Amino acid sequence: MGTLMVGCCLFLTACNQSTKIDLLFDTDANNELDDQHAIAYLLLHSETFNLVGLTTNATRAGGDALEQMKEAERVVTLMGKMGEFPMIAGATGSFEEIRPHVDEADFDGKQAVDFIISVAKKKSPDNKLTLLAVGKLTNVALALCKDPSISANIRLVWLGSNYPKRGEYNLENDVPSMNYVLDTNVEFEIATVNGGPSMGTEAVRISKADAQSTFAGKGPKAQKSITGRNGGEFSCFGDYSVDLFEHIGYSDEAKTRALFDMAAAAIVRNPSWAKSRVIAAPIMIDKEWVERPDNKRVVTIWEHFDKEAIINDFIQALDASTK
DSSP states (O other), X not given: OGGXXXXXXXXOOGGGSSSOXXXXXXXXXXXXXXXXXXXXXXXXXXXXXXXXXXEEOOOSSSXXXXXXXXXXXXXXXXXTOTTSSOEEEOOSXXXXXXXXXXXXXXXXXXXXXXXXXXXXXXXXXXXXXXXXXXXXXXXXXXXXXXXXXXXXXXXXXXXXXXXXXXXXHHHHHOHHHHHHHHTSOSEEEEEOSOSSTTTSGGGOEEEHHHHHHHHTTOSOOOSSOEEOBTBOEESSHHHHHHHHHHTSOOOSTXXXXXXXXXXXXXXXXXXXXXXXXXXXXXXXXXXXXXXXXXXXXXXXXXXXXXXXXXXHHHHHHHHHHOO
């Protein structure tokens, strides 16, 4: 696979720590193909991550939160992990639509919001829940709004924004939810998407051809096959990955796709695979970032992701799981 260096040694990563990372994953799993690889990555690295739950939200593509959950369930089934942790569909609507109703007996996404709160309340400022969010921030913002006390117990890592540039899919799907989180005191880290050449998670790309030659037949053998979202029957994640690459659109001649969400998960496992900087928390107004240099509230920005290290880490784990 050329630059992917499949045969290189395993990296010395955060998996060497004695305590696993308790992680809750919030995803729009039916959107593209990166969410699926992020779920697989988290489950392949059970020596690093204790996945305590998975929640879904809806973005412009992939249907409502229940449709997003169906895709997450396909991947978890292929990885042989169904039933091992809660999986709860969250909000389909937006933060501003739902926020006035968070104290009511029922509202859009209530089960997921309450679940996030309950898990966070079991943690502490010295032993935080890592909340990895790779879609819009609706569920997270609603949980922080309903119970602000949980902010001290959460480390939020979000795949989103092109900061300092404007735009980005996750951000634009619910800007008010992001702005709300920016003005809380939750520990907030942003894994950028496309801040420029080789800067954001978009740099962590793999081609359709490399996916076919590297992933086919790989991964644990599922006890139960699944019907893919594009049809077909699959019994291992590697084959499903190949199918996802087969049915996705491409904008470059080399037919590559970025594994944005997997890259965000990877830097939780090994922070050396990207570079971080701390800034005064900005705000977005009229689709433009407004800097607030005197803001005592700070956030962490992640950039310059190590494509080879991240993709090799996934390949090695997938290979090792193949029976």
